[in-house]
Amino acid sequence: MNAVGKVPPVEKAYRSRFVDIDGIRTHYLEAGEGPVVVLLHSGEFGGCAELSWEYLIPRLAERYRVIAPDWLGFGQTAKIHDFEGKRARMIAHMARFLAVLAIGRASFVGNSMGATFLLQISAEQHPGFAIERLVAISGGGWMPENAARKRLTDYDGSMDGMVGILQSLFEDSVWHDDVDYVRRRHALSITPGAWEAVAAARFRSPHAPERKEFGQADATNYEAISVPALLIAGAEDKLRLPGYAAEVAKRIAGSRVAVIPSCGHCANIERPDVVGDLLLDFLAEKARHPVPA
Template sequence: MDQNSKYLNINGISTHYHEAGQGEPVLLIHGSGPGVSAWANWRLIIPRLSNHFHVFAPDIVGFGYTDRPENIEYGVEIWTEHLINFIEKIGKGKVHIIGNSLGGALALHIAKKRPELVGKMVLMGAAGIKFPVTYGLDKVWGYEPSIANMKRLLEIFAYNQEFATDELAELRYKASVQPGLQEAFSKMFAEPRQPKLDALALPEKEIKQIKHPVLLIHGKDDIVVPFKETSLKFLELLPNSELHVFSNCGHWTQIEKKNEFAQLCENFLLSKETVHQ
C-alpha cells in the first residue's frame, strides 16, 4: 500500500481510496478480478498520472479495503451509486474517468445517469455491452482461492507471461482471502454468469446518447473481454469515440503497456477538445 491511502465515509460505507497529484480530477475505476483493488490495478499508473492530474482511485464497495456491508445486493446499481456518491463527496465537480473492464462499464453507467459529473472517459478493455461470457471471464469470476489458481488467472490476464509472476500471484492471493472477501466475490459473479455479465450492459440506444469524448483502449489478444465484440462495437455506437488497439497485449493494458497507456491517457485528457453534454 502507498502513503496516499485514505478513507472516506460514503453514505455509511467506509471507502478506501488513493489520492495523489494536482490538476484536473481523474477518477480511476478498477476491474472485477479476485483480489483486485484500486492499488493492484493502478499502482503503476497513479505516479505517472499524478504529474498532471489530481488522481482518485477508490476501492468499489465489496472490493479491496472498502466495507462489505451485510445484506447488500451487489450489482451495477449499487456500484454506480457508490461511485457517484464518491464523486460528489470529493467535491471536485466534473471528473475525467479511466475505467478498467468492469470499471469501464461503470464509467458508462455514471455518464448515462449523471452526465454533468463526467468530463472525458478512457475505457480500457471495457464491459458494458452484451457479449458471450468468454473462457477467460468464466475462469476469473469462478476463482477458488489458491496461489496456483491465482497464478493461472494472471496467465489469462496477461499476453506476456513475464507479468504473471509468483510474487504477484501471492500478493493477489493474499488480497483475495481477506475475511469475507471471497464470500462477497463468489456471490457477485455466481453461476449462471451470462445474466451477471448482461446486467452490466447498457442498451445500445443509451450508449449512442453518451456524448462525452471517449478513448477506447484494448489489447488485441484479450481473452477475458474480446475487443471485436466490445471496443469495436463501442466505437460504432459512441458518437465521440476513438480506439487504440495494442498488439501482443492481453486484458492488462495498464500493466503490459504501462508507459504507452499512460501517454495515451495524458494526451487525450490534456487535449482541449470540447466536452459535449
C-alpha cells in the same frame, strides 16, 4: 521487463486514505494536483485500486490530481454486497463518494468492470457523475462466457486458482510466472470478506430463476454518450472478442479506439507506458477543446 520472470517494480507515489460514506468505510488512493482524474478499477477476485493503477498513478500525478477509489466490496472498502441491486448499489456508493469529496466535473478512466460501469453511467447520464472525458480500457461490448472467463468466475481461493486468473487477464506470462506477484494477488483475494463479496454475485436462491452475468446481449445505449471517449483494447484480450472496441466506438459519436499489440485485458498494468502516453494525450485535449459545463 526489468528482470527475467519478474514484474516491473512499483513506485508508490500516492497516499492511502479513508473516508466515511454514509457509514461505509471507503478507501481510495490520492496523488498529484490539478484537474481531477478518477480511476475506476477492475472487478476480478482481489481487484482493487492499487493493483489496477499503481503503474499509472505516478505518471498521471505529474499533471493531475488523481483519485482512485476501491469499489464497494473491493480492496480496503467495506465488504458489502447488495443482493437486490449489486450494480446500482455500487454506482450509488461511488456517486456519494464523489459528492463527499466534492469532486465536480472530472475525467474518468476505467478498466474492465470499472470501464463497463463507466460507459453505462455515461450512457444513462447518471446525475452523480459529471464526466468531462472518459477512457474505457477493456470495457463495454458483449462479454463471452468462455474458458478464460470461467477461470475468473470459478476461482476457489487457491494459489493455482490465482495463476489461472492472471493467465486470463494478461498476455505476457511474467504476470503469472512471478511467484511474488501471484502471492500478492492471492493474499488480497482472501482477506476477510474479499472472496465472499465477489463470489456473492453468483449466489442464487434455489427459488430464483437462473441468471447469467456473462454471455448476454449488451443493452448499453452507447448512442447516448455525449462526452469525448477513448476506448483502449488489448489485441490479445482473452475476455473479449477481436474488434469489440471498434464496434462499440461506432456507436459513440466522435469516439476513437486504440488497440495495443501483444497485450491482454489489463493494458493499464501490462503496458502502462503505452496507456500513459494515450491518456496524457487524450486528457490534454480538454485544454484546447473544453467541454461546456
